[in-house]
Amino acid sequence: MPRYSHCAGVGVALLGALLSPASMAKPIAFAGGTTAMVEYGAGTMEEAQVFFAPTHRYSVGAGYLKLDSDVDGSERNIAYARANLLAKRWNLEAAQANVFAWGGAGGASGSDFSGGAFTGNAGAQADYETRRVYASLKTDLYDSSEFTHRIDTLQLGIAPYAHEYEELAVWLLVQGRTYTGNLYRGTEWAALLRVFKGSVWIEAGVTEDGNLQSMVMVNF
Amino acid sequence: MNYRKAISTILLLLLSTIGQAETIEVTVNGLVCGFCAQGIEKRLRRFPATVDVLVSLEQRLVAVSLNADTDISDANLTEALEGAGYAVKAIRRTETPIAVLREQVKAGRR
Numbered sequence: 001m002p003r004y005s006h007c008a009g010v011g012v013a014l015l016g017a018l019l020s021p022a023s024m025a026k027p028i029a030f031a032g033g034t035t036a037m038v039e040y041g042a043g044t045m046e047e048a049q050v051f052f053a054p055t056h057r058y059s060v061g062a063g064y065l066k067l068d069s070d071v072d073g074s075e076r077n078i079a080y081a082r083a084n085l086l087a088k089r090w091n092l093e094a095a096q097a098n099v100f101a102w103g104g105a106g107g108a109s110g111s112d113f114s115g116g117a118f119t120g121n122a123g124a125q126a127d128y129e130t131r132r133v134y135a136s137l138k139t140d141l142y143d144s145s146e147f148t149h150r151i152d153t154l155q156l157g158i159a160p161y162a163h164e165y166e167e168l169a170v171w172l173l174v175q176g177r178t179y180t181g182n183l184y185r186g187t188e189w190a191a192l193l194r195v196f197k198g199s200v201w202i203e204a205g206v207t208e209d210g211n212l213q214s215m216v217m218v219n220f
Numbered sequence: 221m222n223y224r225k226a227i228s229t230i231l232l233l234l235l236s237t238i239g240q241a242e243t244i245e246v247t248v249n250g251l252v253c254g255f256c257a258q259g260i261e262k263r264l265r266r267f268p269a270t271v272d273v274l275v276s277l278e279q280r281l282v283a284v285s286l287n288a289d290t291d292i293s294d295a296n297l298t299e300a301l302e303g304a305g306y307a308v309k310a311i312r313r314t315e316t317p318i319a320v321l322r323e324q325v326k327a328g329r330r
Contacts, residue, residue, distance in 0.1 A: 030256075030260075030262070031304065031305075032259075032263070033258075055303065056259075056303055056304065086305075090250075091249040091305075092250065093280065096253070096256075162277070162278065163277070165254045165275040165276060169253075196254065197254070219255065219259075
């Protein structure tokens with residue numbers, strides 16, 4: 001794998017200019033829409049992303065991911081550019097289901113290796129949603145000559161009431177997340193409260209270890 | 221003669237307004253998330269003809285009220301809604317004011 005400096009990796013990511021979110025409910029918003037997202041993942045991951053969707057079929061953008069190992073204390077800083085594709089959507093009378101796929105590239109630095117490492121990224125997400133039930137399964141892979149990490153996330157949610165368009169939506173979710181590459185042992189479970197209204201989405205909760213898990217997303 | 225012409229002109233003007241849509245009501249599939257549906261309102265408000273937009277997840281309804289003597293074609297409407305990521309199932313042109321539709325949706329009467 002070719003290597004280059006961390007600064008160059010960040011530059012590549014910024015040149016990519018716009019991106020999609022692995023942690024979002026959906027990595028593509030709507031044609032002409034821009035989405036920004038920040039996530040604090042219980043001390044194991046922190047991520048910021050911004051993406052623009054020229055059509056509802058794909059989006060492009062950039063992101064930054066920080067990983068802190070719970071196992072050996074090592075750290076990763078990954079900056080990347082990414083493109084997301086809506087592979088398939090089912091618009092049903094009272095439900096929507098989607099399959100997304102994405103791929104990208106960037107640069108990474110780490111506490112246990114010197115210099116920067118070219119990092120490839122690939123992932124996919126399948127989700128199903130009604131106004132009362134939500135389920136999503138996502139896998140996100142980061143691979144370089146220095147490390148390989150895959151983050152798999154399952155979210156299952158129910159809404160106490162079916163929200164209307166202009167009303168506050170409230171969801172209760174259980175999230176299970178696994179990390180490969182010595183980042184976390186076992187599955188990290190979290191209970192989350194998700195609320196959204198208008199163009200603002202907020203998700204917050206706590207993991208079984210007592211750590212904060214939170215995410216804020218804005219569409220504009 | 222002039223009197224007849226004036227009456228004809230008035231009749232034609234009146235006839236030309238008959239059947240003119242004040243509101244377009246669209247039945248849409250996939251409307252389950254208010255956050256995701258923001259794109260619908262944003263795209264529809266870009267049309268110069270648009271006065272107001274109503275979205276109802278419960279009713280699978282998207283309604284657009286129009287400026288007088290303006291229109292949005294079915295093709296443009298469909299393109300906008302599909303661009304927002306949804307499936308258009310039916311388009312109806314009515315004269316029901318969008319404020320009335322909004323009240324009906326709130327009251328669960330539709």
